[in-house]
Amino acid sequence: MGFKVGLLGLGTVGAGTVQILQTPDQRHPLLTELEIHKVGVRSLSKARDVSVPSSILTTDLASIVNDPEIDIIVEVMGGIEPARELILTAIANGKHIVTANKALIAKHSDEIFSAAEKHGVYVLLEAAVGGGIPVIEPLKQSLCSNRIQSVMGIINGTTNYILTRMVNEGAEFADVLADAQRLGYAEADPTADVDGGDAADKISILAALAFGGRVDRSQVSCEGIREVGRSEIAYAEKLGFVIKLLGIAERSDSAPNTLAVRVHPTLLPKSHPLANVNDVYNAILVEGDPVGQVMFFGRGAGAGPTASAVTADLLNIAALLKVGRDCAKQADGTPLLDPLLACAYRQEFAIAPLETLESKFYARFLTQDLPGVIGKLGTCFGDHHVSLESIVQADKRDGLAEIVVVTHVVKEGDFRSALAEIEQMNVLSSIASVLRVLPT
Ligand code: NAP
Ligand code: HSE
Numbered sequence: 001m002g003f004k005v006g007l008l009g010l011g012t013v014g015a016g017t018v019q020i021l022q023t024p025d026q027r028h029p030l031l032t033e034l035e036i037h038k039v040g041v042r043s044l045s046k047a048r049d050v051s052v053p054s055s056i057l058t059t060d061l062a063s064i065v066n067d068p069e070i071d072i073i074v075e076v077m078g079g080i081e082p083a084r085e086l087i088l089t090a091i092a093n094g095k096h097i098v099t100a101n102k103a104l105i106a107k108h109s110d111e112i113f114s115a116a117e118k119h120g121v122y123v124l125l126e127a128a129v130g131g132g133i134p135v136i137e138p139l140k141q142s143l144c145s146n147r148i149q150s151v152m153g154i155i156n157g158t159t160n161y162i163l164t165r166m167v168n169e170g171a172e173f174a175d176v177l178a179d180a181q182r183l184g185y186a187e188a189d190p191t192a193d194v195d196g197g198d199a200a201d202k203i204s205i206l207a208a209l210a211f212g213g214r215v216d217r218s219q220v221s222c223e224g225i226r227e228v229g230r231s232e233i234a235y236a237e238k239l240g241f242v243i244k245l246l247g248i249a250e251r252s253d254s255a256p257n258t259l260a261v262r263v264h265p266t267l268l269p270k271s272h273p274l275a276n277v278n279d280v281y282n283a284i285l286v287e288g289d290p291v292g293q294v295m296f297f298g299r300g301a302g303a304g305p306t307a308s309a310v311t312a313d314l315l316n317i318a319a320l321l322k323v324g325r326d327c328a329k330q331a332d333g334t335p336l337l338d339p340l341l342a343c344a345y346r347q348e349f350a351i352a353p354l355e356t357l358e359s360k361f362y363a364r365f366l367t368q369d370l371p372g373v374i375g376k377l378g379t380c381f382g383d384h385h386v387s388l389e390s391i392v393q394a395d396k397r398d399g400l401a402e403i404v405v406v407t408h409v410v411k412e413g414d415f416r417s418a419l420a421e422i423e424q425m426n427v428l429s430s431i432a433s434v435l436r437v438l439p440t
Contacts, residue, residue: 016307132305203247
């Protein structure tokens with residue numbers, strides 16, 4: 001008996017998935033039991049990277065999620081609507097779901113997982129975070145007896161690719177973004193990559209799974225890489241750092257059931273395990289008790305790696321269907337789901353406000369080149385309980401002095417109030433850049 005798959009989308013990830021399903025040789029034998037039954041697209045006339053019979057291509061996606069013959073829906077179309085509505089209909093029709101759609105899961109997981117539980121189906125999302133890196137199922141299963149303390153990582157391939165080429169080649173941001181789009185790494189709207197929204201979706205998902213609770217994505221702050229220019233890259237290098245866009249989630253000491261979850265460009269010491277993760281590669285560093293540090297590394301975007309994760313989820317569901325485990329019924333008749341594979345929230349988390357978090361900061365000021373300016377800055381920081389690790393005056397730029405400050409670990413609120421006072425100083429021309437620094 002085979003399993004019929006309905007594919008919503010045949011773009012980068014959809015085509016990569018078809019490519020694996022059509023070439024099962026030397027892969028897992030269960031792949032041969034998966035049959036692509038229908039494929040939903042926007043345009044029937046578009047040239048495709050893979051060949052599928054025209055008889056199974058359709059623009060009527062509702063006909064796929066309502067097709068009684070289909071067992072598993074693979075949603076690789078992206079966006080919120082109509083993907084959300086189609087997935088909910090498929091679930092109501094008793095179909096299992098595999099999705100790569102982190103934007104949808106980050107914002108609507110509650111509704112989707114509740115519906116899945118009600119109808120006794122699985123919603124698997126390995127491809128939603130880290131492309132080809134197995135991290136979702138390891139968090140749900142292999143690491144699930146740990147008390148997780150933190151999850152942090154480089155979880156956007158497009159921005160890591162851009163930053164790496166800016167560092168290595170001095171390449172221009174816009175040119176490298178166009179290459180990332182051509183290579184299939186970027187989202188349909190690449191502002192989600194560049195402005196940190198995609199990474200914020202992913203860290204929200206990782207936090208929810210790692211800490212076992214609901215995370216309100218709208219409370220997760222995100223800053224992208226637009227402000228990271230040549231000067232910051234050069235100063236980071238001089239100071240012994242590299243700049244990476246990090247998603248960070250950790251338990252907060254400030255209140256119970258509270259997490260600190262955010263995305264921002266970060267100066268990492270060159271010795272940090274994430275500092276040498278370059279190009280489209282992603283890496284996720286998990287810290288748990290008692291396991292300690294575990295790092296996951298691999299290609300974070302692109303057709304092949306992402307399809308590897310999609311097809312792994314497909315095989316997981318096919319394996320469960322094959323051994324008939326989902327045939328076990330609960331008292332109300334709902335199929336009994338594998339508790340490690342199904343997603344469920346055990347609690348609701350609050351997100352700690354940024355001002356309450358502690359971090360080291362890097363800031364670059366352009367000031368008048370007058371005696372006493374460094375002293376004024378130092379005094380102002382001191383008045384706001386911000387202790388400085390270093391303060392250096394670099395070359396003059398357009399007749400202005402360039403002063404670079406790195407703080408010790410300080411409260412963000414204190415640092416911001418010092419900046420607000422510095423902004424009023426008449427010797428200041430501009431605060432050219434403010435970035436966070438990961439403590440060693
Ligand atoms: P894509 O190349 O833009 O492909 C999207 C596909 O969905 C296309 O085939 C498109 O049809 C179809 N589609 C979209 N909206 C539709 C609609 N309203 N009706 C019918 N068909 C529709 O996107 P992708 O890069 O494969 O990404 C797909 C999903 O995977 C997204 O959620 C993305 O975030 C996620 N993801 C992508 C990557 C990656 O590296 N690209 C990695 C991980 C996760 P047409 O082809 O006819 O236009
Ligand atoms: N646009 C995403 C990225 C795709 O660049 O990481 C993988 O989720």
